[in-house]
Amino acid sequence: MSMKIINFAKIMKNLEYLSRIADKTLETRLEAFGAVQIAGPKWCGKTTTAEQRAKSVIKMQDPDRREGYLATARTKPSLLLKGATPRLIDEWQVVPVIWDAVRHAVDERREKGQFILTGSTVIDDTEIMHTGTGRISKMSMYPMSLFESLESNGSISMQKLFDEPDYDIDGLETDLTIEQLIFSACRGGWPASLDVESTQAKLFIAKDYVDEICNNDISRVDKQRRNPALARLILRSYARNICTLAKKTSMLADISVEREGVSMTTFDDYVEALERLYVIDDIEAWSPAIRSKTSIRTGKKRCFVDPSIAVAVLGASPESLAVDLNTFGFIFECLCFRDLRVYSQALGGRLSYYHDRLGLEADAVLHLDDGRYALIECKLGSREIDEGAKHLLELKKLITEKNQTENQPKLREPDVLIVLTGGEIAYTREDGVKVIPIGCLRD
Numbered sequence: 001m002s003m004k005i006i007n008f009a010k011i012m013k014n015l016e017y018l019s020r021i022a023d024k025t026l027e028t029r030l031e032a033f034g035a036v037q038i039a040g041p042k043w044c045g046k047t048t049t050a051e052q053r054a055k056s057v058i059k060m061q062d063p064d065r066r067e068g069y070l071a072t073a074r075t076k077p078s079l080l081l082k083g084a085t086p087r088l089i090d091e092w093q094v095v096p097v098i099w100d101a102v103r104h105a106v107d108e109r110r111e112k113g114q115f116i117l118t119g120s121t122v123i124d125d126t127e128i129m130h131t132g133t134g135r136i137s138k139m140s141m142y143p144m145s146l147f148e149s150l151e152s153n154g155s156i157s158m159q160k161l162f163d164e165p166d167y168d169i170d171g172l173e174t175d176l177t178i179e180q181l182i183f184s185a186c187r188g189g190w191p192a193s194l195d196v197e198s199t200q201a202k203l204f205i206a207k208d209y210v211d212e213i214c215n216n217d218i219s220r221v222d223k224q225r226r227n228p229a230l231a232r233l234i235l236r237s238y239a240r241n242i243c244t245l246a247k248k249t250s251m252l253a254d255i256s257v258e259r260e261g262v263s264m265t266t267f268d269d270y271v272e273a274l275e276r277l278y279v280i281d282d283i284e285a286w287s288p289a290i291r292s293k294t295s296i297r298t299g300k301k302r303c304f305v306d307p308s309i310a311v312a313v314l315g316a317s318p319e320s321l322a323v324d325l326n327t328f329g330f331i332f333e334c335l336c337f338r339d340l341r342v343y344s345q346a347l348g349g350r351l352s353y354y355h356d357r358l359g360l361e362a363d364a365v366l367h368l369d370d371g372r373y374a375l376i377e378c379k380l381g382s383r384e385i386d387e388g389a390k391h392l393l394e395l396k397k398l399i400t401e402k403n404q405t406e407n408q409p410k411l412r413e414p415d416v417l418i419v420l421t422g423g424e425i426a427y428t429r430e431d432g433v434k435v436i437p438i439g440c441l442r443d
Helices: 002-014 022-032 046-051 066-075 077-081 097-109 158-163 178-187 191-195 199-220 228-240 248-256 264-276 307-314 318-322 325-343 382-405
Strands: 035-039 056-059 087-090 115-119 136-140 350-355 361-367 373-379 416-421 434-437
Touching (some): 022 136, 035 046, 035 097, 046 115, 066 077, 097 115, 097 136, 158 416, 178 199, 178 325, 191 199, 199 228, 199 264, 228 307, 248 264, 307 325, 318 325, 325 361, 325 373, 361 382, 382 416
Parallel strands (some): 035 115, 035 136, 087 115, 416 434
Antiparallel strands (some): 361 373
C-alpha cells in the first residue's frame, strides 16, 4: 500500500499545473474573507490549487512533522498559523482545533486572505466551537471537468447560455468521439491520471482511489472500524443504481444477496461515512408547486462525485462499456453532473432533478444563486434528443399553465432548456431547446 502512495505523490509532483475553474472562485473569496476552506474528495487537486495562491504551507499529514504539529496544537495552536499569508493549512481536520484558531486569528488581524484550509473529510460540528460564519468562506472542489482536462474545447460557455438569450451555438463542434468520451469517464477527473503515459496507468488511479476509500479512509474518517468488503458492496450497489431514484431498501436487498445480516442502520452508517469523504454525492429533488405533492418524487438520485468511481467498483472498462451503451448512458449522466457542478461554481450553482409519477422529468435542474435556472436532459445518443427535448418543453409548458391559472406567486419559468449529448455538433432547435455536446461545454 505504501508503494502506491509514494508513486501517486511522485505523479502529482511532476504534473504540470492545469488551470482550474476553482482558481477564480478561490481568488475572489480570499479578497472577501479572512480565510477560505476548500472541501472535496481526496486527489481532486485541492492542495495543488491552493498552493498556486499560498505564500506558505503547512501539511498536517507530513509523516516527518505530524507528531510535532499535534503536540503544538495541544499547547498553542496559534504557532501553526505563523508564516507568510495566505498560509495554506493542508488536511486541517487532522487537528480540528485549527479551525477555531484560524477564526480567532482572522478576528485579531482584521485582514482579508490570511488562510486557506483544505480537507478531504467532513468533521463533526461538535469538534469545533464556532462555525466561522463571516470569517471562513467555504467552497467546494470537484475532480476535473472535461474542459479542465483539455478534452472539451470550451466553445460554448455555460454563463453565456444564461446571460445571452440570443447566444449563437449553431454549428460548433467537438472532436471528442464517443470512444474518447467513454475512456474519459472511466479514467475520471483525477489530475494524476493526466500525467501518465499508458492507458492502464491512467485507469489505475480510480481503481486505487476506491481501494484507499474501502481499505483505509472509511474507517479513518471518524475512527470507527468498518469492513472493507462491505464498503465495496455498498459502493457497487450505488454503482448499479447510479443516476436512478433507487430506494435504500432496494439497495440493501441488493447487498443482502451477497452478504446476509446487514441492517439498515449499518447501511446508513457506511453511506454517511462515504458522504463525509465526498465519494457519494446524491442529487436532491426539485419540488416546485406545479403538481400535487403526492405526484412529485422526492427521493434522492444516486450519484458519485466522479463517474470513474462507478466504473471502478463495477469492474467495467472502456471496452466493456463500448458494447453496453445502455449502462454507459447512466455513467454519462454522472459525468454531466460533475461537469455542471464545476461550470456553475462561480455562478453559485446547485443541482437538483425533477421527476413526477406522470412521467414528466428533467435529469437535472441547474439553479443559480440569482434565481435563474436551466432544465437539462442528458442524452448520450442522437436518437434520444427528441425525447429529451419533449420532456423539457412539457415541463416548461406545465409551469406556464400553472402561472396562468393559479392565484399564487408565480414560479419563474426556465431561462434555458438544454439537452446535453455525447454527439459532436451543437445547434438550437426550432422549439428553442439547445442541443450541446458535453465536449463543447465550459464555465
